[in-house]
Amino acid sequence: MNVKKIHWIGVGLSSPPGILYLVKQGYNLEVWNRSTEKASKLLKQKVIINKLDLDKLKLALNANDLIISMLPADMHLELAEIAMNHKCHFLNSSYYDSKYITLEKDFIENKKIFICEAGLDPGIDHILASKLVDDFKQNIKKDDLSSLSFTSMCGGFPLKPNKFKYKFSWTPLGVLKALRSPAKYIKNFDEIEVSFPFKKVKSIEFQDEKFEIYPNRNSIPYIEEYQMSEYINNIENFVRGTIRLDGWSKAWGDIFSKITNNEDLENLSKELWKLNQYDKNEKDRVLLYVNLSANGLNGKMIYNKTLYIDESRNIIQSAMSQCVS
Incomplete structure (x- = not known):
């Protein structure tokens, strides 16, 4: 170029x-x-x-x-x-x-x-996904496969958790709009569509820490993007989503109610920005993990690998900014 x-x-x-x-x-x-x-x-x-x-x-x-x-x-x-x-x-x-x-x-x-999609999520997550899919194809024969599951989760939050379980480094409006945007993904071989993704929050454990995750946007097109279309009949679970600190859904309960009731997001964004900005010199944390697993014809797991980034920096040169730009 x-x-x-x-x-x-x-x-x-x-x-x-x-x-x-x-x-x-x-x-x-x-x-x-x-x-x-x-x-x-x-x-x-x-x-x-x-x-x-x-x-x-x-x-x-x-x-x-x-x-x-x-x-x-x-x-x-x-x-x-x-x-x-x-x-x-x-x-x-x-x-x-x-x-x-x-x-x-x-x-x-x-x-x-x-x-487009040249940041963290979307961006780096695509690179990690591609590496896993390439490795999978090199090591697992399609004829030996019964089911396959793919999960990609990414999020940023304060290194030291606050009561709200989240802080903003820029306007909260984008986060609020995303919570109001429908999500589509595959679970147990079925396509699932949900109007408010935060209603599908579930708890997970990663690297001995508890987190909460929920689906984000439409995951389905990424089956083709990640060159996994040949496994379409084997895909048991396929989801891209967001990861948050443990306790996030409880701390955000009132916010979810306002989003569900179609309250003005502009005013809510301004209110949240005043109350939950990062402090000067406060450290943030970015966590991105991508997992690909598969079961063989006998039902036993024949592949299970995870690639991840866990980064923390000062908010002036934040982990999020380092990963995005």
Whole structure:
């Protein structure tokens, strides 16, 4: 990929590690953010910081530049269209959306890079899943298989648990919307769809610690993405989801009631942000684990492997930001 200049759009708490890495590596980089003052405080390093104005961004673009969007997911499409119109490459860390289908074809036809899901979850989780599936295929014959189960869980939370069992490093609105978004997955060979994923919370133990997990979004398309379609009749369980601290569902009981009753998420988000932000210098923790297991024709387990990341850092250069950017 021949990139002339990188335009990093959006400087939240997840952005500094990625930006500082690019600066250190000597890339031609400009940063764009609504607040240049906020961006300067976070980066603390020599880098060109522009106030985000899409008209000015368009004037600054040249063919083969790369736009990296770290803005909210609903703003990626407009930036992707700008990138295509200026023959630029485009990358973001959010989920792929069906609204990108036509646009992605334009990028391919023009030999430009278009990448989504290049963060932690989605992102690194895909890498771990692919490694497990490749290893599975190398070691297990399909004819020896009776059932297969896949689980991928990811979450971030304070290293030292608080009463709320969670803290926010950016606006809570995204977390709240996700809890209101339907989830689809496979359990006991059946497709399950649930309107409110938090109603399917269950307790697990991982590395001698107790956690809670629940399904997230639509897991089904990832059977094909992970090249597991040949096992479709063998898949007993297949779920991608979120992991939280033990006791999270109890601590969030009132929040669940408000979400179920369709209360205004904007106001709820502002309230939660005031009460549950990370403190200065507080450490966060990221846990991502992916497990693939299988039973043979005799019902006994013939494969069971887990890959995971368990990372903790200071919130200024947080574990979450290190993994996302």
